[in-house]
Amino acid sequence: xxxxxxxxxxxxxxxxxxxxxxxxxxxxxxxxxxxxxxxxxxxxxxxxxxxxxxxxxxxxxxxxxxxxxxxxxxxxxxxxxxxxxxxxxxxxxxxxxxxxxxxxxxxxxxxxxxxxxxxxxxxxxxxxxxxxxxxxxxxxxxxxxxxxxxxxxxxxxxxxxxxxxxxxxxxxxxxxxxxxxxxxxxxxxxxxxxxxxxxxxxxxxxxxxxxxxxxxxxxxxxxxxxxxxxxxxxxxxxxxxxxxxxxxxxxxxxxxxxxxxxxxxxxxxxxxxxxxxxxxxxxxxxxxxxxxxxxxxxxxxxxxxxxxxxxxxxxxxxxxxxxxxxxxxxxxxxxxxxxxxxxxxxxxxxxxxxxxxxxxxxxxxxxxxxxxxxxxxxxxxxxxxxxxxxxxxxxxxxxxxxxxxxxxxxxxxxxxxxxxxxxxxxxxxxxxxxxxxxxxxxxxxxxxxxxxxxxxxxxxxxxxxxxxxxxxxxxxxxxxx
Amino acid sequence: xxxxxxxxxxxxxxxxxxxxxxxxxxxxxxxxxxxxxxxxxxxxxxxxxxxxxxxxxxxxxxxxxxxxxxxxxxxxxxxxxxxxxxxxxxxxxxxxxxxxxxxxxxxxxxxxxxxxxxxxxxxxxxxxxxxxxxxxxxxxxxxxxxxxxxxxxxxxxxxxxxxxxxxxxxxxxxxxxxxxxxxxxxxxxxxxxxxxxxxxxxxxxxxxxxxxxxxxxxxxxxxxxxxxxxxxxxxxxxxxxxxxxxxxxxxxxxxxxxxxxxxxxxxxxxxxxxxxxxxxxxxxxxxxxxxxxxxxxxxxxxxxxxxxxxxxxxxxxxxxxxxxxxxxxxxxxxxxxxxxxxxxxxxxxxxxxxxxxxxxxxxxxxxxxxxxxxxxxxxxxxxxxxxxxxxxxxxxxxxxxxxxxxxxxxxxxxxxxxxxxxxxx
Ligand SMILES: Cc1cc2nc3c(=O)[nH]c(=O)nc-3n(C[C@H](O)[C@H](O)[C@H](O)COP(=O)(O)OP(=O)(O)OC[C@H]3O[C@@H](n4cnc5c(N)ncnc54)[C@H](O)[C@@H]3O)c2cc1C
Ligand code: SF4
Ligand code: SF4
Numbered sequence: 001x002x003x004x005x006x007x008x009x010x011x012x013x014x015x016x017x018x019x020x021x022x023x024x025x026x027x028x029x030x031x032x033x034x035x036x037x038x039x040x041x042x043x044x045x046x047x048x049x050x051x052x053x054x055x056x057x058x059x060x061x062x063x064x065x066x067x068x069x070x071x072x073x074x075x076x077x078x079x080x081x082x083x084x085x086x087x088x089x090x091x092x093x094x095x096x097x098x099x100x101x102x103x104x105x106x107x108x109x110x111x112x113x114x115x116x117x118x119x120x121x122x123x124x125x126x127x128x129x130x131x132x133x134x135x136x137x138x139x140x141x142x143x144x145x146x147x148x149x150x151x152x153x154x155x156x157x158x159x160x161x162x163x164x165x166x167x168x169x170x171x172x173x174x175x176x177x178x179x180x181x182x183x184x185x186x187x188x189x190x191x192x193x194x195x196x197x198x199x200x201x202x203x204x205x206x207x208x209x210x211x212x213x214x215x216x217x218x219x220x221x222x223x224x225x226x227x228x229x230x231x232x233x234x235x236x237x238x239x240x241x242x243x244x245x246x247x248x249x250x251x252x253x254x255x256x257x258x259x260x261x262x263x264x265x266x267x268x269x270x271x272x273x274x275x276x277x278x279x280x281x282x283x284x285x286x287x288x289x290x291x292x293x294x295x296x297x298x299x300x301x302x303x304x305x306x307x308x309x310x311x312x313x314x315x316x317x318x319x320x321x322x323x324x325x326x327x328x329x330x331x332x333x334x335x336x337x338x339x340x341x342x343x344x345x346x347x348x349x350x351x352x353x354x355x356x357x358x359x360x361x362x363x364x365x366x367x368x369x370x371x372x373x374x375x376x377x378x379x380x381x382x383x384x385x386x387x388x389x390x391x392x393x394x395x396x397x398x399x400x401x402x403x404x405x406x407x408x409x410x411x412x413x414x415x416x417x418x419x420x421x422x423x424x425x426x427x428x429x430x431x432x433x434x435x436x437x438x439x440x441x442x443x444x445x446x447x448x449x450x451x452x453x454x455x456x457x458x459x460x461x462x463x464x465x466x467x468x469x470x471x472x473x474x475x476x477x478x479x480x481x
Numbered sequence: 482x483x484x485x486x487x488x489x490x491x492x493x494x495x496x497x498x499x500x501x502x503x504x505x506x507x508x509x510x511x512x513x514x515x516x517x518x519x520x521x522x523x524x525x526x527x528x529x530x531x532x533x534x535x536x537x538x539x540x541x542x543x544x545x546x547x548x549x550x551x552x553x554x555x556x557x558x559x560x561x562x563x564x565x566x567x568x569x570x571x572x573x574x575x576x577x578x579x580x581x582x583x584x585x586x587x588x589x590x591x592x593x594x595x596x597x598x599x600x601x602x603x604x605x606x607x608x609x610x611x612x613x614x615x616x617x618x619x620x621x622x623x624x625x626x627x628x629x630x631x632x633x634x635x636x637x638x639x640x641x642x643x644x645x646x647x648x649x650x651x652x653x654x655x656x657x658x659x660x661x662x663x664x665x666x667x668x669x670x671x672x673x674x675x676x677x678x679x680x681x682x683x684x685x686x687x688x689x690x691x692x693x694x695x696x697x698x699x700x701x702x703x704x705x706x707x708x709x710x711x712x713x714x715x716x717x718x719x720x721x722x723x724x725x726x727x728x729x730x731x732x733x734x735x736x737x738x739x740x741x742x743x744x745x746x747x748x749x750x751x752x753x754x755x756x757x758x759x760x761x762x763x764x765x766x767x768x769x770x771x772x773x774x775x776x777x778x779x780x781x782x783x784x785x786x787x788x789x790x791x792x793x794x795x796x797x798x799x800x801x802x803x804x805x806x807x808x809x810x811x812x813x814x815x816x817x818x819x820x821x822x823x824x825x826x827x828x829x830x831x832x833x834x835x836x837x838x839x840x841x842x843x844x845x846x847x848x849x850x851x852x853x854x855x856x857x858x859x860x861x862x863x864x865x866x867x868x869x870x871x872x873x874x875x876x877x878x879x880x881x882x883x884x885x886x887x888x889x890x891x892x893x894x895x896x897x898x899x900x901x902x903x904x905x906x
Contacts, residue, residue: 041523045547049524049533054508066523093524094509113522131522133513157509340508344567348503399483 027083027107028063034075039066050108051101053093054154055352055434058101061088061108068113070187070195070220077218078193080107086466087191089214091131091162094154096352097432099165099213103467109218111161119144119226125184126224130161134168137224146226149176152428153340161219167211169428171262171336174387175295176227178428180210187221191459195220208454213430214465216458230295233261234306235329238313238320239286243267243382244363246288249309249316250386251359253292258308262293263387264336267366270343270381274335277342282335283319288366290318290386291336293329339383346379347396351407353414357423359389368417369393376410378402390427391418412438431469439471482507482532486539493752494577495539501574502536504567505529511571514564516833516851517554525551528561528571535578545582552578554847556840557706558833559804572805573748576705583708595842596707651681651691658688658781661772662729664720664743666736667699669872676872679899680735680769686902687776687783691733696723700734702742705749707839717746721758726765735769735895737801737808737871744806768802769895770870774811777818785901788821792906794897795825795864797855797878799871800833812870812894819901825862829854836877848877856881860889867891 028042041047041064050064051057062085065076080087086106093100102108111131118127121144126137134155137148151170152158158168160179164186169178185199186206196217198206209217240246246265253260266274266289275282282289290313294305306322313320323329343350357365366382373380373395384391393414397407415425415438425435425442439448451470455462484502488495511528512518518527525534534551537543552575559572588596647665661684669676684691701716720743724732734740743766746759767775776782794816802808816824835841835851855878859867867882867889869875879891892900900906 041525043547045534045537045543045551046523046525048537048543049530052507052533054506092509092512093507110524112524115522154508154510156513341566341568344504344506348567349506 025062027079027085030083031063031065031076031079031107034079035065035067035072039068039072040064041066050090050093050110053090053095053098053100053432055096055432056098056101058098058103058433059105061102062105064108064110066110066113070189073109073189073218073220074193074195076107076109077189077191081191081193081461081463086463087218088465089130089161089165089218091159091165092133092154092157093162094158095162095166095432096354096429097166097213097426097434099430099432099465099468100162101433103433103465111159114161114220119146121146124226126226127221128160128224129221130159130219132160134158134160134163137226141226142229145228147229148182148224148226150179150182152179153337160222160224164210164219164222165212165214166428166430169385169388169390171264171293171385173428174263174385175259175261180207182225183210183222184225185223186210186219188217188219190217191461191463211430213432213469215455215469216464218464230261230302231297232299232302233293233295233329234302235323235332236292236306236310236313236320237323237332237335238290238292238310238318239283240288240290240313240316240318242287242363243366245316245318246290247359247362247366247386249290249313249318252315253309253312254359254387256308256312258294258305258312260292260305260309260387261295262291263385264291265289265383265386266291266336266339267370267382269379270339270383271335273342273346273381274338277345278334278338280331280335286319289335291332336383339381343381343394343396347398347402349397349399351395351397351411352429353393353395353411354390354427354429355393355415355418355423355425356388356390356427357418357421359386361421361423362386362389362391365391365417365421365423369414372410372413372417376406378406378410380410385427388427389423416441433468436467436469436471439469482536484536484540486536487541491539491581494581497570497573497577497748497751498535498539498581501570502532502539504569505532505565506567507533508566510566511561511564511569514560514831516556516558516560516835517847519832520847520850521554526554528565531555532569532571532574535574538582539578545585546587549582549586552582554844556800556833556835556837556851558800558837560800560831560833563804563807563831570748572745576745576748579706579708580710580713583710586708596709647677647693648681649693649695651685653688653690654685655688657690659730660690660692660728662724662732663691663693664697664700664724664732664734664736664739665693666734666739666872669736672876673872673893675896676735676893679893679896680733683773683895683898683902684733684769687773687781692729694723694725698723700739700742701749702738702745703839705742705745713749717749717759718755721746721755721762724762726761729765731767731772732762732765733767733769733772735870735893737768737799737806738873740766740768741801741805768806768808768811768870770802770812770815771806771808773895773898774814777814782818783902785819785898786904786906788819788901788906789904790821792822792865793825793863794822794866794868795827795859795862796894797827797834797859797867797869797874798830799869799874800837802870803831808870812868815894815898816868819897819906822897822901822906825864827855827862828858830858834874834877834881836871836873841877852877852881853885856885856887860885860887864889866897868894868897870894 032040051060067073088102088106090100090110114129114131116129117132151172152168163179167180296302379396382393482505486499524530534548698719701713705713750756750759834855835848841848
């Protein structure tokens with residue numbers, strides 16, 4: 001066995017174990033011949049592990065390609081096309097909408113070994129291959145006094161390709177924007193296996209690929225804008241009798257000119273879940289908890305902005321606590337960061353919704369969703385990026401105790417609440433298969449037709465990630481994913 | 482994760498496994514914590530992937546032989562346990578799975594013999610010492626031996642020290658403030674007798690009487706983690722008989738792997754008659770650093786003499802201390818309590834050094850890559866000393882640091898404390 005280098009972490013020199021058995025289908029044989037056994041997985045034990053993302057299991061792929069270069073991706077796409085097999089791009093499979101879980105037997109192109117990353121401090125730019133882990137960009141840029149702000153909670157795991165596939169956001173996106181806002185250029189492979197480099201001149205084709213969930217092309221590399229980190233950050237936590245007051249405080253603060261870096265809220269059920277878990281001393285009786293960071297390079301402005309938020313909170317009847325040290329800020333944010341594990345202790349599984357509604361409708365939306373949750377009998381908590389009106393109602397369930405139909409039904413009702421209040425189906429997690437059935441209710445027929453035209457133009461054969469995002473043409477039943 | 486593991490057919494260990502599989506939401510947060518995923522970049526060699534593989538095998542939809550290569554590459558380092566937001570008890574899962582699957586595995590006679598030999602030699606200090614000496618004389622042959630046989634030789638120290646017999650009771654110096662039982666460990670007695678000697682001196686100096694209960698044996702971790710469940714159960718029961726938790730303030734270990742092993746007893750005996758006893762014992766088990774840090778926090782630890790010059794100590798978190806037992810702060814607090822000592826944090830500190838029990842012997846190439854990487858990361862802190870709390874890490878790190886051309890001493894945390902008490906640091 002010849003030792004080979006993987007590019008995943010610089011300097012790692014482990015030999016890649018090769019697939020021991022011979023490939024069991026013609027396509028896998030062909031790909032193995034062209035790319036070598038290290039880059040092609042065809043055994044059942046290997047393929048079984050490329051059928052899921054963080055929300056669902058899909059079809060077992062026919063084979064899996066682990067490209068190390070754009071040329072490998074081209075080879076994979078061409079061979080799959082010649083064999084008439086669909087192609088599914090995959091990053092870290094931390095997606096929450098089923099995007100990377102194949103809807104049918106496919107070739108999965110998993111980018112986890114495409115991890116070349118270069119930093120160009122003079123241009124404030126990073127050039128990252130698709131498989132670079134999000135956090136790595138900031139870690140590598142920091143010594144040059146730069147960071148990459150998009151911060152999905154999954155940033156230790158998720159990849160740049162997956163982030164761009166979903167146009168991922170995070171707490172910082174209220175002030176700093178989402179992943180797509182940081183893209184200067186993209187290299188991508190189209191459905192025919194041609195390589196393109198896109199900047200954002202003329203038609204913003206890069207923008208079209210961003211958030212397309214691997215249905216229009218495979219992103220192989222991206223040039224990402226970097227920024228200097230803010231020098232100062234200030235934190236406050238406010239509690240309110242109800243979500244209405246919380247939303248009111250946020251709107252008022254923004255109206256007075258504050259641009260906080262993070263604005264996160266947790267409802268009472270969520271606060272209690274975290275409190276049960278960690279006993280941080282959070283106010284259990286509060287209807288809603290608000291966490292705010294203001295930041296910038298001028299301490300006076302940062303403090304001033306915090307004072308504006310504080311005044312707005314007090315005016316809305318809230319109780320405010322300012323963090324006086326970094327340690328205290330960290331302690332306050334620990335509450336928000338602990339939501340995931342805390343919920344895991346209530347039920348082993350959860351359906352993580354991701355709706356966006358106008359801030360003016362927030363109080364009403366949260367109330368309606370709470371009522372739906374109570375009526376369904378399923379445990380439900382709400383939290384999210386309140387600055388953008390991006391809510392994450394989470395339905396907690398145990399497949400042994402609760403029926404998947406009931407969970408799905410509640411998710412659908414929640415989506416309808418968002419749509420009814422002028423909101424959208426997805427803020428940052430994408431449509432995938434999870435919300436595809438709701439697309440007809442969310443998007444008008446003409447726009448949907450335009451989407452289909454775009455898809456047909458870029459992927460006439462429908463080879464790229466079929467069964468995702470766009471609902472089928474004929475009256476598709478509301479299939480359970 | 483939904484599963485249809487036939488728990489009734491498997492028994493109590495089936496429950497342990499099904500519970501872990503249930504709790505995993507396949508979010509992938511554990512991926513960056515996994516050394517094999519870091520090296521190989523594929524899902525089958527990640528914690529999430531391994532959980533799926535085990536589930537499929539237990540459900541009967543994947544032959545064990547297909548999953549085995551990926552499960553064998555798992556170091557059992559439990560880095561994934563620390564990283565998992567859902568609290569999936571991966572350690573219990575893989576241990577139970579190995580116990581369940583080992584009797585069902587097809588292994589070559591050579592492989593079987595090798596494993597049997599390891600399991601015989603490792604837990605018996607005298608045999609180990611002898612084997613180590615034989616190994617030492619075989620070292621010149623190393624270049625012509627196959628990798629699997631070469632790996633253990635590479636790890637042997639240049640001088641295999643003489644065995645030091647341990648006193649059954651070590652009296653406290655000064656007024657007695659406490660009484661503890663001590664697990665003397667096995668391989669470590671042969672490879673690094675000074676770990677135990679230093680431990681006894683440091684405890685005695687702090688007024689702690691140390692008893693090494695007769696009849697104790699290997700903690701059973703090595704057997705357990707390689708799937709030799711019957712052998713492990715025998716050792717576990719032997720120790721349950723030897724250690725009487727009520728007689729002591731604490732039961733101490735200075736080897737992270739053994740301490741973690743003792744703390745695992747309740748899971749091993751889950752559903753068996755001795756479960757309650759195992760719980761009582763596990764509740765008393767502490768790592769030496771936890772125990773001493775307890776004294777430190779209570780203001781009861783004898784003060785250390787200052788180091789002769791400012792020293793940077795690179796502290797390496799042994800997986801079985803940091804991930805399996807959650808002990809991170811205690812050793813750092815103790816080292817910092819020595820005037821003149823600064824503790825350096827090692828980059829990628831959470832990643833296993835590749836030693837992991839018998840891993841060196843079974844997956845020499847991966848173990849080697851991890852060892853090289855660990856040595857580089859440790860040396861990047863420009864340490865004057867390297868400290869850790871586990872014999873396996875100790876030998877692995879020492880061997881790779883030496884190969885990287887450095888002569889920096891590698892010590893057990895308690896050896897550093899001992900030197901500080903004696904004014905020799
Ligand atoms: C606990 C938890 C917290 C999360 N928090 C957030 C959050 O705060 N904000 C947020 O936005 N998301 C969040 N997510 C969701 C998820 O992490 C993001 O959607 C992330 O961007 C997915 O990245 P990935 O590399 O895992 O992509 P994958 O899940 O592998 O893929 C996502 C989609 O992108 C496509 N894709 C992947 N790579 C490529 C490529 N190279 N070219 C084209 N298409 C590609 C896939 O086909 C799929 O449709 C969270 C997930 C979890 C489990
Ligand atoms: S982090 Fe935990 S829940 Fe998530 S995939 Fe890994 S083991 Fe499963
Ligand atoms: S125990 Fe260590 S090697 Fe095994 S899956 Fe977990 S992190 Fe990876």
